[in-house]
Ligand SMILES: Cc1cc2nc3c(=O)[nH]c(=O)nc-3n(C[C@H](O)[C@H](O)[C@H](O)COP(=O)(O)OP(=O)(O)OC[C@H]3O[C@@H](n4cnc5c(N)ncnc54)[C@H](O)[C@@H]3O)c2cc1C
């Protein structure tokens with residue numbers, strides 16, 4: 001079985017994001033970019049499926065700017081076999097909406113015929129939490145979102161899902177789109193020899209137009225603003241002082 | 253045409269707080285029809301009919317709608333979509349599972365976690381773990397959206413809206429429910445509690461987390477946790493507060509042994525009063541705290557529990 005893993009290049013999660021003064025967006029110039037942390041978990045899971053003999057090939061795909069090549073190389077250094085880059089924007093400031101990403105991914109799925117697609121549950125830049133569900137809908141496949149455990153059995157997957165009340169376990173028929181949560185696994189680091197090897201692995205490049213998909217956004221971003229600031233607080237000297245401050249504020 | 257609001261129904265019961273807050277947001281857009289779907293949903297439907305501002309309630313009961321499987325719930329909503337310009341839901345994990353599927357089936361974008369309604373086509377939403385707020389305007393003919401409920405007050409009750417029964421859509425048979433492992437608790441629900449006491453990695457063990465729980469029980473509070481505390485096994489996953497956990501905005505949030513990573517702040521920084529207890533005076537949590545106490549939590553927490 002082939003596993004397809006869509007990976008997104010995003011601002012590194014350690015970077016403090018700054019909103020541009022003219023509110024046109026956030027400052028992406030010279031900031032560290034990395035693979036979306038959830039996608040690292042998806043790549044790791046795919047590699048484990050291959051190591052367990054359940055999967056025979058791991059294909060990673062990214063949709064975005066040319067620089068997403070780096071992200072794909074990272075995934076191949078972790079252990080993915082080959083990569084596909086779909087160039088859909090030439091400006092790093094342009095983000096592509098989940099609906100357009102899902103439409104392109106649906107075409108990629110048609111070509112590649114994977115038995116399972118493993119997505120991150122959300123991208124940490126836009127926090128939309130949407131692409132996997134949209135892809136599943138477009139394909140008419142089952143979906144298993146927010147997975148913290150995944151077991152493949154015959155032509156079904158047993159998925160443990162992180163939900164508001166705790167955990168839910170469902171059985172989805174394959175092929176399926178699974179979106180992964182943080183506790184599914186601990187992604188590996190790529191070793192230096194594997195980073196070198198990844199440079200030789202195949203990376204194919206296409207464009208959104210090759211798939212006949214128009215990535216024009218449906219949402220227009222009118223402004224991007226700083227969130228409301230909290231007023232500065234105080235440091236109290238003791239538990240007694242804390243209790244009296246809380247009483248004064250009517251909080252207890 | 254009005255707004256269709258997917259109510260949060262768990263085991264046949266309406267999650268009133270989340271639904272009533274979403275009603276407040278939806279009323280800003282148009283007439284609100286609430287959809288209660290589930291294996292059992294009639295009781296939830298009657299409860300929804302009492303929420304102020306609800307024009308009508310639709311109840312769909314069918315075994316295939318139990319456990320909120322995305323495929324069947326999305327198919328039901330799509331079958332009703334013709335009658336509405338907006339389809340919304342509170343941003344719970346259930347809705348985040350279902351609503352993007354609905355949007356893709358209708359060929360429109362999803363607007364996730366809207367925190368403000370500017371007009372019927374324009375909404376605010378947090379991005380980058382709440383480090384920026386985006387105002388987006390949609391060009392789509394229909395709006396499919398989840399609502400971050402912390403920004404809205406719950407609509408009052410006292411209404412008596414008409415309730416209509418409808419049938420489920422055909423079950424595509426793609427997935428089935430196996431089991432739920434849900435936490436049983438007498439404490440208030442985390443996302444609607446007035447007070448939340450959260451513990452982080454600094455608490456050190458599952459056993460020591462009982463200290464956090466004792467403080468919470470003294471205050472009638474819900475218990476929260478950082479991801480590090482959950483990953484270390486001190487607390488269950490449904491207690492996680494943050495970018496990838498729950499978003500809370502209680503009157504009082506007490507963070508104990510939590511450093512204040514942006515991913516944690518994303519889930520609690522809209523709380524009215526924030527208290528931080530941490531032995532490291534440089535911890536970033538103090539930058540958002542109204543009252544900070546630099547102290548060893550093993551001394552401060554029992555003392556605080558005793559003095560409240
Ligand atoms: C700088 C910036 C500028 C923007 N400008 C505009 C604008 O001008 N107009 C506008 O309408 N919107 C704009 N947006 C918003 C943007 O279009 C969407 O809101 C955004 O794409 C939301 O999706 P997400 O990345 O959060 O996806 P999610 O649905 O949260 O992603 C979930 C998973 O899907 C997969 N995935 C997602 N994207 C990709 C990808 N590209 N390639 C491969 N896999 C992927 C990954 O597995 C990921 O973990 C902008 C955003 C940014 C950051």
Ligand SMILES: Cc1cc2nc3c(=O)[nH]c(=O)nc-3n(C[C@H](O)[C@H](O)[C@H](O)COP(=O)(O)OP(=O)(O)OC[C@H]3O[C@@H](n4cnc5c(N)ncnc54)[C@H](O)[C@@H]3O)c2cc1C
Nearest residue numbers: 452453454478479480494495496497509510511516531549
């Ligand atoms: C994609 C992604 C998503 C994430 N989502 C979330 C999320 O939703 N929620 C979340 O919380 N995190 C999330 N994180 C993790 C986040 O980055 C931090 O790692 C996490 O919040 C740290 O938890 P902590 O503050 O408990 O632990 P630490 O950062 O280790 O802090 C422990 C604190 O306890 C203090 N301490 C230790 N001992 C004592 C003592 N005896 N008395 C007093 N104080 C003491 C220390 O001074 C320290 O400040 C996410 C990370 C990523 C990459």
